[in-house]
Amino acid sequence: xxxxxxxxxxxxxxxxxxxxxxxxxxxxxxxxxxxxxxxxxxxxxxxxxxxxxxxxxxxxxxxxxxxxxxxxxxxxxxxxxxxxxxxxxxxxxxxxxxxxxxxxxxxxxxxxxxxxxxxxxxxxxxxxxxxxxxxxxxxxxxxxxxxxxxxxxxxxxxxxxxxxxxxxxxxxxxxxxxxxxxxxxxxxxxxxxxxxxxxxxxxxxxxxxxxxxxxxxxxxxxxxxxxxxxxxxxxxxxxxxxxxxxxxxxxxxxxxxxxxxxxxxxxxxxxxxxxxxxxxxxxxxxxxxxxxxxxxxxxxxxxxxxxxxxxxxxxxxxxxxxxxxxxxxxxxxxxxxxxxxxxxxxxxxxxxxxxxxxxxxxxxxxxxxxxxxxxxxxxxxxxx
Ligand SMILES: *Cc1c(COP(=O)(O)O)cnc(C)c1O
Numbered sequence: 413x414x415x416x417x418x419x420x421x422x423x424x425x426x427x428x429x430x431x432x433x434x435x436x437x438x439x440x441x442x443x444x445x446x447x448x449x450x451x452x453x454x455x456x457x458x459x460x461x462x463x464x465x466x467x468x469x470x471x472x473x474x475x476x477x478x479x480x481x482x483x484x485x486x487x488x489x490x491x492x493x494x495x496x497x498x499x500x501x502x503x504x505x506x507x508x509x510x511x512x513x514x515x516x517x518x519x520x521x522x523x524x525x526x527x528x529x530x531x532x533x534x535x536x537x538x539x540x541x542x543x544x545x546x547x548x549x550x551x552x553x554x555x556x557x558x559x560x561x562x563x564x565x566x567x568x569x570x571x572x573x574x575x576x577x578x579x580x581x582x583x584x585x586x587x588x589x590x591x592x593x594x595x596x597x598x599x600x601x602x603x604x605x606x607x608x609x610x611x612x613x614x615x616x617x618x619x620x621x622x623x624x625x626x627x628x629x630x631x632x633x634x635x636x637x638x639x640x641x642x643x644x645x646x647x648x649x650x651x652x653x654x655x656x657x658x659x660x661x662x663x664x665x666x667x668x669x670x671x672x673x674x675x676x677x678x679x680x681x682x683x684x685x686x687x688x689x690x691x692x693x694x695x696x697x698x699x700x701x702x703x704x705x706x707x708x709x710x711x712x713x714x715x716x717x718x719x720x721x722x723x724x725x726x727x728x729x730x731x732x733x734x735x736x737x738x739x740x741x742x743x744x745x746x747x748x749x750x751x752x753x754x755x756x757x758x759x760x761x762x763x764x765x766x767x768x769x770x771x772x773x774x775x776x777x778x779x780x781x782x783x784x785x786x787x788x789x790x791x792x793x794x795x796x
Contacts, residue, residue, distance in 0.1 A: 413779040415727025417767050420606050424771035429663050436659035448634075449655030451662060456617070458665050459601070463583065463593015465619035467626035470653035471633050474580040474602025477616040478550070479506040480632045480651060481598040484625055485548060485574050487512045492544040494534060494573070496526040497737040497756040499552045503578050504738050508747065513544055516739040518753040522694040524707075525559045526551060527755070528567065535571060537751065548574040551596060553582030555733070556608060556704035557696045561587055561595035576600065580616075581704035584608045584672045588698050593619045598629075603661055608675070608702040609668060615657040671770035675703035678768050678777055682706060685781035687788035689715070705733055706768040713761040719787055720764055726783045731765040 426433065436451070443449060452470045459468035471477050487493060489511040495503050497516035504514040515538055518530035531549070538544055549568055551559040561577070568575035577595050579585075580602035585592050593599050601607075603615035618629050631637055636648030664671075679701070683692045691709040695701070710716040723730050737756035739748040766780060 413775040415779070417728045417772070417776045417780060419729035419731060419765075419767050420769055421771040422605060422612075425769075428771065429667065432666065433660065433663040436663055437656060440655045440659050443655075446655050448652050449658070451655045451658035452653050455653075455658040455661050455665070458662070459593075459617050460619060462591060462665070462668075463599065463601075463619045464591055465594040465599065466621045466623070467619065467629075469618045469620075469626060469629040469633060470658060471616045471618060471629075471651045472653060473614045473651075474578075474600055474604065474607075474616040475502040475506060476633070476649060476651035477600035477602070477618045478502060478576070478578060479509060480629055480649065481576050481600060481618055482506055482510055482512075482548070483632055483648075484598075484628045487547060490545055491547040492538050493548045493550060494531060494546070495550040495578075496552050496554070497739045497753045498524060498734065498759060499554060499578070499738065500580070500734070501738060501741070501743070502580070503550055503552055504744065507550075508744075512547070513747050514738075514744070515544075516737070516744075516748060516751075516753060516756075518755050519554075519759070521755045521758075523557060523696050524554050524759060525557065525696060526564070528560060528563050530753070531564075531567065534751075537749070541749070546571065546573060548576060550576045550578050552578040552580075553585065553592065553702075555693070555707055556582045556585055556702035557693075558582060558585055558587035558592060558595075558699045560696075565596070580604075580607060582608070582702045584668060585702035586700045587696075592702075594621055597622065598625065603657065606704075608672070608704050609661065609664055611657045611664065612660045613654070613657050615653055615661065617653075667770075672702060674770040674772075675768055676700070678772050679703050679706055681774070681777045682708075682766060682768075682781070685777075685785075687785055689788045689791060690719070690784060703768050705731075705765045707733065707763050707765045710762045710764065715791065716762050716764050718791075719784065722787045723766075723780070723783060726779075728780055728783060729767055732760065732763065733765055735760045 636646035638645040
């Protein structure tokens, strides 16, 4: 076996989905209800059932899902929203779009999930400064593993904060024996093609148990529409989901459990086959990851970059999530209060994501491990 080993193999996936996918797409072509057609309703029912929530509202992206959730809570100027510094920009971007301030929280050095001690400290900082009203927390299931939801819920309840769950990377994962989807007041999903439940374009959803909020999300996704068409109840968005996208996702739902099993198999093969120089991801206890990302850690930036170069030479795709935490990004300079978040600042220097997806063959995994093993052996050799 040799390269290339792609990071994601959508052609192989399409082949695996086969005729069922095309039949669903043909049905959309036949009925022509392209926006919010019957596929969207069917998908929403399946997502709600799968995530153990009363309602699922299909939307145009994971980012719009987050934006709507914050809009429904009345998030705006003068408010602080707490979120991990080590996440994708979308989590923080929506806070700023509404005129509120994202307050960056450090993460756990082992699991990279939001750190409760840091969260407590940051809340204290904001209260002390007295400029902003603490309003909400966005928990993020980084790389497909669950954030500490029980602790976050207790904390949010005690402090009177709204808790949202950004499950863009983790739908399909479970936490203490239950599938993610109802751990917080609202759960947001993304169907970007590289996410565990990826579509063939942009899409997302909001899951909630709250009947009133569900109605509010439905209104917000469609220009703040009231019960009647063209009755404008509130200011909303155009954040609707396409029928084609829902059709693809319904096909993906049919194979989702198999895909998750395959991802877990790949993760275990990596775990077992990596040399000691390359540390596998630390698992969140009592959970099952959706394996959006399989992220190894190296002892230093030099070694990480060296391994990455070797894998690139061997035509094995890799990625670095994330090279820089959000509070050090240019776009967030004006909002960050200057506090150091040492763990989030360090992680990006020594992590490397390996290919993990349902169409990765045993041979490809063995090839990746062989290249890494060879590289590690060379690191042990005394310098000439
Ligand atoms: C991908 C992602 C989002 C945004 O989802 P889109 O569908 O791309 O808008 C939000 N949060 C996290 C953690 C993500 O990984």
